[in-house]
Amino acid sequence: MSQTAGLRKRKKDASPSESSSAQHQDARRTDTHGSAKLMYTLAFIGIGLLSYFNFSIIYDSAKLVLDEWIGSSDHWDATPSSDDFVQFQVDEDKRQAVVNAFRHAWSAYERDAMGDDEYHPISMKGTNLTAAGGIGYTVIDSLDTMLIMGLTDEYSRARRWVDTKLSFDRDANFNTFETTIRVLGGLLSAFHLSSYLPHSSPSWRSLAPTFPHPDRLYLDKAIELANLMLPVFDTPSGLPTSQINLAQQRGAPNTEFPDLISTAEAGTLQLEFRQLSEITGDDIYWKRAEKVMSVIKTARLPHGLASIFMSQDAGQFVTSAIRLGSRGDSFYEYLLKQYLQTNRTELVYRDMYDDSMQAIHNHLVQKSYKTGLLYTSELIPEQNHEGEVSWRLTPKQDHLVCFLGGSLMLGATTTGALVQPVSIPPKPDELTLTGWRDWKTGVELIKTCMRTHDTATGLAPEMVHFRIPSDGMDGQEFAPEDWYIKGARPGEEAAFDARYILRPETVESLFIAYRLTGDPRYRDSAWSIFQAIDKHCKVDTGGYASIMNVDELNSRQEDKMETFFLSETLKYLYLIFSDDSILPLDKYVFNTEAHPLPIFNPTIPTGFS
Structure with missing residues (x-):
């Protein structure tokens, strides 16, 4: 691999030891960036004046300032140029290619490891x-x-295994978060969708349920599992324990951080437990999971962001990194999705979401100083010898953060909408200024995530760093303009950051963006990613594997096929090549493992505000 390539081309958590090296990178705001932030802030001063002066003049002026800070998105800017109705057509060939990939992966697993948790x-x-x-x-x-x-x-063979072989009687600790999003969420989604199998129609528009009722098997298993998991909430604060021993029905701490729970682990249980309460009418599941949200809201930090760890006993945030990647990501995701799941009736979740998105824009959203790519940084706490804590801005972004672009666009058309339904794509007068801010930031973040696929394989690495003035690269012959993989060296073993482990976050955002815009370029990008996966990750004997270096054409494969490849990556790819009648976004909300759950009008009210 050339030296140029080594520098430029570059549910789920990375351990602190794996990401600790990023905590020492020097990163500071530049004067130019501060000026841009000031302009960005001035746009929102105009919001308070709208009730006193001409609405359209100030709205348009403020929107121009937003455009200058966030960017016009060039060809990625999906704003409407006409009133043409967007039609979502099935791309049969590409969708079938995704189905073939799923079969290649699933048949190998079923042949070699049916029933096992993971496949190699x-x-x-x-x-x-x-x-x-x-x-x-x-x-x-x-x-x-x-x-x-x-x-x-x-599906029939998989259902038979659930019916005859699945047992939760395991005297061992399982991760509370992963078990909730993958197993409980998977059972609840299967319960709902089981009414619709079998089907052969390419469209669900006129598809009536094949069976009169969903398959009770999945609900019974979901109730059994949830009852075994309830003891995780038996803590002084009500925050869940990180682990659960299913056989003993006893919560257990994470052995690495016994007094802590990650914010993502605590704040990413609510969709599943709320859905179960809604189905069964038993509010115990919701009350336990809702208490967590009340604790998090009470613990709010002054800047509105969430540290990645909380004290399990005290129910307070502890001094730790602030980021939108591992241990933080899905907390922000579920703030919006709880509001959507309950059909936008429970305003406390909308308020918490809006508050967090404002804080993210205030403190984490940055621009690369040479090419102007929008990205989200991390805040790393540093303590001096006198015990004082300061925060260092670090230009590092996990692949996990690529969920945020689509999430922001979805939030813009819901929490940031002036009308319902919003047009596809939204028209200039349909979103608030905050809505347009989130929309444009979402579009730009997706653009950035696609830029991180500019590698030898066309796949994005696990982590990227963005150029800043003080990184010491200026003047180097092969210095990248915008982003790089930290630790990448030609001829040396691949850095940890260089891996691709079949993650779904970029294609998730592409799916949402396509549904909200109809812009075929999002489909084209998804197809490019799929082709890269099929070329570099496919194992001839069956299955797909992670690769160790996205910037090496013949990269060594890692003997692991993550379950989220089947649950998320291929599902989102299938949906992006389908029409919009399959799982429409105004009828379903996807949990963080891409298990679709139906939106409902809640019969159990929220107990806090």
Whole structure:
């Protein structure tokens, strides 16, 4: 690999030891960036004047300032140029290619490891998460993908395994967060979608449920699992423990951080437990998960952002990194989705979401200083010898953060909308200034995430760093203009950051953006990613593997196929090549593992405000 390539081309958590090196990178705001932030802030001063002066003049002026700070998005800016109705057509060939990829992955797993939690395609074997056995992570995570794709035979065999082989009687600790989003979420989604199998129609527009009722098997298993998990909330603060021993029905701490719970782990249980309460009429599940949100709201930090760790006993944020990647990401995601899940009736979640998005724009959204790519930085706490804490801005962005672009666009058309329904794409007078801010930031973040696919393989690395004036690269012959993989060196072993582990976050945002705009360029980008996955990650004997270096054409593969590849990556790719009648965004909300759950009008009210 050339020296140029080594520098330029570059549910789920990275451990602190894996990301600790990023905490020492020198990063400071530039004067230019501060001036741009001032202009950005001035735009919102105009909001307070709208009731006193001509609305349209000030609205347009403020919007121009937003455009100058965030950017016009060049060809990525999906603003309407006409009143043409957007029609979503099925791309049969590309969608079938995704189905074929799923079959290639699933058939290998079913052949070699049916029922095991995880699959290793190179060694052609499965493993479980604990020595006491597994609980079918891969099977349950894949059920609704089979239902959506109409894979009747594969689904029938998977259902039979759930009915005859699945057991939660495991005397070992499982991660509370992962078990909730993958297993409980997967069971609830399968319960709902099971009414619609089998089907062969390419469109669900006129598709009536095949069965009169959803499959009770999945609901019974979901209730069983949730009841076993309820003890995780038996803590002094009500925040859940990081682990759960299912056989003993006892919560357990994370052995690495025994007194802490990550904010994402605590704040990413609510959709699933709320859905179960709504189905069963038993409010115990919702009350326990809702208490967590009340604790988090009470613990709000002055700047509105969330540190990645909370004290499990005290229910307070502890001094730790602030980021939108690992241990923080899905907390922000679920603020919006709780509001959407309850059909926009529970305003406390909208308020918490709006508050957090404002804080993200105030403190984390940055521009690369040479090419102007929008990205989100991290805040790293540093303590001096006198015990005083300061915060260092670090220009590092995880691949996990790429969920945010689509999430912001979805929030813009809901919490930031002046009318309902919003046009596809939204028209200039349909969103508030805050809505337009979030829309444009979302568009730009997706653009940036696609730029991180500018590698030898066309796949994005696990982590990227963005250029800043003080990084010491100016003047170097092969210095990248905008972003780079930290630690990448030609001829040396690939840096940890250079991996691609079949993550779905970029294609998730592309799916949402396509549904909200109809812009075919989002489809084109998704197709490019799929082709890259199929070329570089496919294992000839079956399955797909992670690769160790996205900037090496013949990169060594890692013997691991993450369950979210089947649950999320391929599902979102399938949906982006389908029409908008399958799982419409005004009828369903996707949990953070891409399990679709129906939107409903809540019968159990929120207990805090």
